[in-house]
Amino acid sequence: MRAREKTEQIKLVIVKATDELLYHKSYNLMSFSDIAEASDIPRGNLNYHFKTKDDILLAVVAYRVQQMNKMLSDWDASINSPLERLLRFAQIPLNEKNNVVQHGCPIGTLNQELGKVQPELKAISKQQFDVFKQWLIKQFSDFVPGQDAQKLAVHMLVRSQGLSAVAFIEEDKKIIETEVKAIEQWLKSL
């Protein structure tokens, strides 16, 4: 294998390990040593692949955005109606409920952490949020053409972020179940 390719593979290993670490811990509590251990890369070598910690964050967010876009375009291809796509979106926290009660929403918690004092990093992290938002606006536009799709999309995000946040604080999976059901009812009532 060519070295160039091998390097790309190593970068991906680092990114994947950091992705999980970032979700389970936090950006500011996660050290290069943690990343080195998690990805089984010698500590001193990390700075060759990624000059700074911010660079790693950038790569992780790019990776996440790519994964999210892939998931959403899969849904677009396989799920026929916008209502069913929206229902599918609403169920994400339900499918991830074990993770949500332990670590919260990966997008929401990262944004909140970086939002306070690291505005440059917040802007990077916000990309993830925007991918969902734009997709939701598209779905609502198709689903209920007469209504304000932007407002509906934001409301969906509010309820999704809210239930993840409260379920995480209370460490209670039942909250996810109850609140996702309520979102489903709301969607069907539109």
Next chain:
Amino acid sequence: MRAREKTEQIKLVIVKATDELLYHKSYNLMSFSDIAEASDIPRGNLNYHFKTKDDILLAVVAYRVQQMNKMLSDWDASINSPLERLLRFAQIPLNEKNNVVQHGCPIGTLNQELGKVQPELKAISKQQFDVFKQWLIKQFSDFVPGQDAQKLAVHMLVRSQGLSAVAFIEEDKKIIETEVKAIEQWLKSL
């Protein structure tokens, strides 16, 4: 003035300064030096008043809980109906909208930060959340006796946390206005 009283005053100065710092920054990014600067207490003297950083957090949360209880019992005394009290609660983010878009919900962001890897501290911070939750359960019990007050209280918290989180991420006050209106409509429809 007696020295004992003076010391209590100094502690209060430290707690108030830390309260704001905690909201504007974050627990893990806030250093003793930051606290010293913000409260105008010599760096080396902080550890006399509070042995550890966790002790300061404990004192700040106790202070916040006290303020919250005071606010809620004021409402209980001055607002006649449970519906109007609930409406008053829903309006908190609206009254604080400048702060919310800049720093999020002070309770929610602290809980999220501490929830991931500092479970002992999370338990402390969660007290704030529980004060609101218990009060909300009481209000909903009085407001709609037939219904599941716990579930309604959680739903209220979900929407409140959700709108704060999304408004903070998007840095958009309009989201607060729109979503608070929606909560008001929901309350009146119960």
Next chain:
DNA sequence: TTGAAATTAAGATGATCATCTTATATTATA
């Protein structure tokens, strides 16, 4: 095959941090 480029790896550097120690100053009270 050989020289250059890419990669690996360890350790150095310097900054920041929470906490602890110690010495001095102030205050209360007997």
Next chain:
DNA sequence: TATAATATAAGATGATCATCTTAATTTCAA
């Protein structure tokens, strides 16, 4: 007023951290 308790303040301590330097090793292309 004397002395014990309380408070102040500076600096030491040791740990952790991101980033940088340097040298060794591997890979690639001429």
